[in-house]
Amino acid sequence: MDDSTTDPGPDAASAGSTGPPLSLRGVSVVRDGRAIVDDVTWAVRSGERWVVMGPNGSGKTTLLRIAGLWLRPTAGEVAVDGRVSGRVDVRTLRARIGFTSLALADSLRADVDALDVVMTGRRAALEAWWHPWTDADRAAARSEMDRVGAAHLAGRRFGTLSAGERQRVLLARALAGTPALLLLDEPAAGLDLGAREDLVTRLGALAADPATPPAVLVTHHPEEIPAGFTHALLLRDGRAVAAGPIRAVLADGPLSEAFALPLSVRWSGDRVSAQRR
Secondary structure, three states, X not given: OOOOOOOOOOOXXXXXXXXXXXXXXXXXXXXXOEXXXXXXXXXXXXXXXXXXXXXXXXOHHHHHHHXXXXXXXXXXXXXXXXXXXXXXXXXXXXXXXXXXXXXXXXHOOOOOEHHHHHHHOOOOOOOHHHOOOOHHHHHHHHHHHHHOOOHHHXXXXXXXXXXXXXXXXXXXXXXXXXXXXXXXXXXXXXXXXXXXXXXXXXXXXXXXXXXXXXXXXXXXXXXXXXXXXXXXXXXXXXXXXEEEEXXXXXXXXXXXXXXXXXXXXXXXXXXEXXXXX
């Protein structure tokens, strides 16, 4: 990938883009002769909120790293906001993606102000000192912190925050760059019940907001899926088992096939759970 030293800015890729916010065509990742992701074709369109599920080792995080342009596939084509990776500056495309993950949290210095963490999302950066910042950048960061209930954390060092507070800051960071696409890799992992439900509620509010860009959420647990998510993709051994409207995919048959267990799925309102039959 061509990581040019030219700073494209947060809105550089927004003009003239066509096509869905995310498109994968025949994407595979092969390591030591094994396909971690195997010939996946998938698109996320405007207004859609996707959940990606599958057992450990099914390729969920690898697929999200490909979608976030942090990993080049062995084969296939990846396009973000209608622009094909490899044909434009990859940093321009990354600036159109809001991304959260445990690995990202671990990459941020513990002594960085939470506001600066959010502001780095404007340039898909890891350090605030990498770029000059304007009053508009700071205002945008504060606005997104307020949107996810994290405004009171400005001025706090990132490393002093609780797990739930860090997830809210990371969510604000993902939103700060006016992205075309949100990628959320297990945002509820490691949270206690209260913090998980708080985060799931906030994600549900974002899903219900038409101003929120299309989103992809990776999770191991159906109980972590917020209300308002519209579609689901199930993976097993790197391949897509099922993809489509969420209630058709998160049903007994497809989920049982993905996890190789006889599972019973229960919907309660807009929330879902599953257990072994």
